Amino acid sequence: MTHPVASAATATAGADDARAALHRLRAEVAKAVVGQDAVVTGLVIALLCRGHVLLEGVPGVAKTLLIRTVAAALDLDSKRVQFTPDLMPGDVTGSLIFDPHTAAFTFREGPVFTNLLLADEINRTPPKTQSALLEVMEERQVSVEGARRPLPDPFIVAATQNPIEYEGTYQLPEAQLDRFLLKLTVPLPTRDEELGVLRAHHAGFDPRNLAAAGVRPVATAADLAAAREAVGRVYVAEAVLGYIVDLCRATRATPALELGASPRGATALLNTAKAWAWLAGRDHVTPDDVKATARPTLRHRLRLRPEVELEGVGVDAVLDTVLATVPTPR
Structure with missing residues (x-):
């Protein structure tokens, strides 16, 4: 039988290790993304709370790169969906596909089956598709033809909105906005930070190749699980x-x-x-x-x-x- 004091000490040590790993995340993300420490911290808080994030920032401030880099540093899977007016709910959640070889319908998973989903410009798709995603965010599962398919754990959505362009958009109503844990503003970089971005690209930085930039996993899903347990205490x-x-x-x-x-x-x-x-x-x-x-x-x-x-x-x-x-x- 494990002694309660020993169990508590082990849990504390595991939580301390998880905290140290998550603190290393900022330095790791900074290898690819300059000057977004506050947004990285917000994403970590969302992961710890099992919540979702609404990111607001003008185009070109590295929102997609940020999500991909955070996922790589946490050794999590990530996917991106560009929301457009013709996007259907099945394009997000997945749908049944008829297989002529077996004469049966099989389920093809949509991009929500991931750990970190970037929903780019969520307000550009009609309310029906928005609602499908927000239902998945709340229920953390996809239901098709009565069959429930749970999403991976952890799972969070980082949805983006463009704060300066509203033509052709479908504003999220307050009841849907309330489903997001946080709304984070992704600011433009300072002059020194922007110089750092240019120097990195001049030196050959390729945002599509994070491994070449030196981004490595510094925390895992197990660290997140230990951290969540510690936050609950x-x-x-x-x-x-x-x-x-x-x-x-x-x-x-x-x-x-x-x-x-x-x-x-x-x-x-x-x-x-x-x-x-x-x-x-x-x-x-x-x-x-x-x-x-x-x-x-x-x-x-x-x-x-x-x-x-x-x-x-x-x-x-x-x-x-x-x-x-x-x-x-x-």
Whole structure:
């Protein structure tokens, strides 16, 4: 019989090893992608929380390369789907194909059968196909003709949206946006970072050949499993739980918003704060951990009033006001 103290020590050592492996991820991704540490951290938090990510950034900021590099550094499978107006649900989830040799229908897996799926420009496909993907995200399985086919574990979707071009797009309704754990902004690089990109390409960097760039697996699915278990053990005081609830309730009461964070948003904020605290090496959540994850966790769950939006006020600015006015527990 294993002694409880020995089991706890083994679990702690495994969690520490997993944390160290995930910290190495940033350096590994930086071999191919320059200056996106915050987005990498967000993707790691999503993997730890089994959540999905909405990436927003202009074309050309290496969103596809980022996803491929993170998957390679975690030794995970990744696939990419370019969402277009003529994309059908079966193109994403898979479909039954008639085999003339056996005179039977066989299931051909769609691209969702992977660990890390890049759904590029998700708002360019009609709602029917969007809904098929979002159902898969929620249920983590594909159902065809009554047969359920579970997706691999881990499985997360990183969906992208172009923030400057809306012609020919189908806006995701709030109920669907609420299914994403995080909304991350992929910024343009600084001047020094952009110089680094040019130097790398001038030296022969090929974004299609990550192995040649030196990207190697630094963590595995087993590390992620140990990390998830450790995140689940992170302690949250009653005062911090109350702080999360008060923040979300404050978004529902602020006159700048016509839609505030739902209870699902509060649950998401709890989970992301726990993951953030664990990555920082703590076994408990502080109010600062909640503040650090509040913007990416809540920004896509809120809707500005039209008159406020016309004044040029952004959702993040409203969140900053909420964070500044809700009393912080000591």
